[in-house]
Each structure stands twice: as structure tokens, then as C-alpha cells.
Amino acid sequence: MPSAETSSSTAVRGRPFREGLLALEPPRLLGSRCTDCGAASFPARAFCPSCRTGAVEPTELSPDGRVHSFTVVRQAPAGVEVPYTLAWVDLPTDRVRLMAQVVGVVPEAVALDMPVALELTPFGTAEDGAELVGYRFRATGEVAP
Numbered sequence: 001m002p003s004a005e006t007s008s009s010t011a012v013r014g015r016p017f018r019e020g021l022l023a024l025e026p027p028r029l030l031g032s033r034c035t036d037c038g039a040a041s042f043p044a045r046a047f048c049p050s051c052r053t054g055a056v057e058p059t060e061l062s063p064d065g066r067v068h069s070f071t072v073v074r075q076a077p078a079g080v081e082v083p084y085t086l087a088w089v090d091l092p093t094d095r096v097r098l099m100a101q102v103v104g105v106v107p108e109a110v111a112l113d114m115p116v117a118l119e120l121t122p123f124g125t126a127e128d129g130a131e132l133v134g135y136r137f138r139a140t141g142e143v144a145p
């Protein structure tokens with residue numbers, strides 16, 4: 001029997017804004033990993049960028065990241081709230097670097113090597129009416145005010 005208690009979970013409706021980019025429950029970025037040298041890629045690739053073999057398989061990447069570098073975006077198209085922080089985020093476990101928005105901290109307090117964690121975020125509505133889901137990172141742990 002369905003229970004209202006399930007509302008306490010972070011259930012996600014909708015689908016990823018791009019197929020094959022992320023899993024929703026639990027939130028994970030989907031990449032590829034080389035079965036020869038172990039190098040991971042995001043987004044997934046058909047070959048290994050490190051050793052150039054085609055021996056790659058799909059993999060879920062770690063949700064735990066660190067800010068490698070960042071910029072504060074202060075101008076954006078209408079409807080986009082500014083300022084926001086856009087960062088190169090390293091996933092140390094997978095040795096993958098990707099660009100994503102960082103939230104949960106004011107831009108002035110973002111710091112290099114700051115720990116962040118993957119989270120899902122609404123990404124608009126598809127032509128068929130489905131809610132689209134994107135990803136970003138949220139600052140974790142103690143953040144200076």
C-alpha cells in the first residue's frame with residue numbers, strides 16, 4: 001500500500017535532459033571506463049582518451065567532487081538567475097574533471113579544492129511534457145559565511 005511517508009525520500013520524477021548522461025536514483029553521472037588502463041571519461045566515450053583502445057564499458061561515477069577552478073557568472077540570458085558559480089569539478093575517485101554549476105555557497109565563498117557533492121536539478125520541460133532533470137554540485141561540509 002502506498003504511503004505518504006515516501007515523500008521524505010528524494011524521489012525524482014522526469015528523465016535526464018540527455019539520455020545516458022545520468023542515473024536518477026541514486027543520482028550518479030554515467031561515464032565510461034577503460035577495461036585496459038582504467039581511465040574514466042564523462043560523458044561516456046566509445047574509446048579510451050588515455051590509451052585510445054575501444055575497450056570501454058559504461059560506469060557510474062563517484063558523486064563526490066572537489067572544486068578545481070571556478071568562475072562567477074554575472075550575466076546570463078533572461079530567466080537565468082545571476083550570479084552563479086560555474087566550476088571545473090574533479091571527481092578524485094574516478095580522476096574525471098567536468099564543468100558544472102556549484103550551489104549551496106555564495107560565489108564569494110567558493111574556494112579551490114572545496115568538497116562538493118552531485119545533486120539533481122530541474123532542467124526544464126521536454127516537448128512531450130516530461131520534466132527534464134539535470135545535475136549540479138552542492139558544497140558540502142563547513143562553508144565560511
Ligand SMILES: [Zn+2]
Pocket residue numbers: 034035036037038039048049050051052053
Ligand atoms: Zn585506456
